[in-house]
Amino acid sequence: MxxxxxxxxxxxxxxxxxxxxxxxRAPMGAFVEAYARLGVAISIAEARKPMGLPKRAHIAALMADPAIAERWRVARGHLPGEADIDEVYRVFVPLNEAVVTDYADxxxxxxxxxxxxxxxxxxxxxxxxxxxxxxxxxxxxxxxxxxxxxxxxxxxxxxxxxxxxxxxxxxxxxxxxxxxxxxxxxxxxxxxxxxxxxxxxxxxxxxxxxxxxxxxxxxxxxxxxxxxxxxxxxxxxxxxxxxxxxxxxxxxxxxxxxxxxxxxxxxxxxxx
Missing domain, CATH: 3.40.50.1000 (HAD superfamily/HAD-like)
Incomplete structure (x- = not known):
């Protein structure tokens, strides 16, 4: 041995x-769409920055970005907190589940x-x-x-x-x-x-x-x-x-x- x-x-x-x-590429559209469904625009480039983190932590990192946090405040009336991270996560996971096999090559x-x-x-x-x-x-x-x-x-x-x-x-x-x-x-x-x-x-x-x-x-x-x-x-x-x-x-x-x-x-x- x-x-x-x-x-x-x-x-x-x-x-x-x-x-x-x-x-x-599979998670990128799902992140952008999850935010869009909640009235906030993020770009693919922004969505990529925390890639590799667990997905809830990824969303938390996006929310910590001052530009995204300000867009959230304007759209939702308050700066993002833990409940907002959970809300995006609940929207994101089914979206990612739906597309992941489209990018499975x-x-x-x-x-x-x-x-x-x-x-x-x-x-x-x-x-x-x-x-x-x-x-x-x-x-x-x-x-x-x-x-x-x-x-x-x-x-x-x-x-x-x-x-x-x-x-x-x-x-x-x-x-x-x-x-x-x-x-x-x-x-x-x-x-x-x-x-x-x-x-x-x-x-x-x-x-x-x-x-x-x-x-x-x-x-x-x-x-x-x-x-x-x-x-x-x-x-x-x-x-x-x-x-x-x-x-x-x-x-x-x-x-x-x-x-x-x-x-x-x-x-x-x-x-x-």
């Missing part, structure tokens, strides 16, 4: 923007990458900012397409979610893996990367396939290379600013990073 302190044991993937839904290379991870003896975990009622719709579609992780921890399952480490701790327990340095967290969002860092794992940020660029695969591929480079560079910088150990375009590029991490573990190195 290999030494757990010198070899990787597991990779933990986020869902939207990481394994499914290139561009992490696996990101190119996801199944092959997971297959190669398992061929190395690595376990596959997953955490998400989606609540379980949304994932109950998404999981069967992903399974039919060939992706079945060994666990799933959703926002709302535990007392605290991202960017804290509790969902990762549950994943360690579910998979039976330890220490954290034997685990890699792969995510496209700031809260998801910080979740991995808080738990002590290696972290791999995704620059192109997820929230930081926010384009569908077709939209991305239609861009001139120079524009792609600008967007990629900005996303890489954001990931590096929060301390991601590595940054790649998508999960299709993961395997060389795992080789590099294995080499560093063999030399006694640990995640930053």
């Amino acid at each position: 290999s030494d757990p302190f010198t070899h990787l044991q597991a990779v933990v993937f986020d869902w939207a923007g990481t394994i499914v839904d290139f561009g992490s 696996l990101i190119p290379g996801a199944v092959a990458t997971v297959r190669q991870c398992r061929a190395r003896g690595l376990k596959i975990g997953s955490t998400t900012g989606y609540v379980r009622s949304i994932m109950e719709r998404l999981v069967p579609v992903a399974a039919a397409a060939g992706y079945v992780p060994e666990n799933l921890v959703c926002a709302g399952d535990l007392a605290g979610g991202r960017p804290g480490p509790l969902m990762m701790y549950r994943t360690f327990a579910d998979l039976g893996v330890y220490p954290p340095a034997a685990v890699v967290k792969v995510d496209d969002t700031e809260p998801g990367i910080l979740e991995g860092k808080a738990a002590g794992t290696w972290t791999v940020g995704l620059a192109v396939s997820g929230n930081m660029v926010g384009l569908s695969r077709a939209e991305w591929e239609a861009l001139p290379e120079a524009e792609q480079q600008v967007l990629r560079a900005a996303a890489i910088e954001k990931h590096k600013a929060i301390g991601a150990d590595y940054v790649i375009d998508s999960v299709a590029d993961l395997m060389p990073v795992l080789d590099a991490i294995e080499a560093r573990l063999a030399k006694g190195e640990k995640p930053a």
Whole structure:
């Protein structure tokens, strides 16, 4: 049996923007529509800013934005409070449930990458900012397409979610893996990367396939290379600013990073 302190044991993937839904687009329209139904306008760009947080916390972060809070005050007669966050959340969840399977296509290379991870003896975990009622719709579609992780921890399952480490701790327990340095967290969002860092794992940020660029695969591929480079560079910088150990375009590029991490573990190195 290999030494757990010198070899990787597991990779933990986020869902939207990481394994499914290139561009992490499913929640965006739901956030905009939920606010619109309550008489307040928000933009897609505003809705994207807190992506990766549990969805109620995401709404709370939007409400804390001074511009959105002022629009809420004008439309609703008061600055937003906890009851207002709950009201938006009650509207949002059914909207997201209704559209999540429309954005359930696996990101190119996801199944092959997971297959190669398992061929190395690595376990596959997953955490998400989606609540379980949304994932109950998404999981069967992903399974039919060939992706079945060994666990799933959703926002709302535990007392605290991202960017804290509790969902990762549950994943360690579910998979039976330890220490954290034997685990890699792969995510496209700031809260998801910080979740991995808080738990002590290696972290791999995704620059192109997820929230930081926010384009569908077709939209991305239609861009001139120079524009792609600008967007990629900005996303890489954001990931590096929060301390991601590595940054790649998508999960299709993961395997060389795992080789590099294995080499560093063999030399006694640990995640930053």
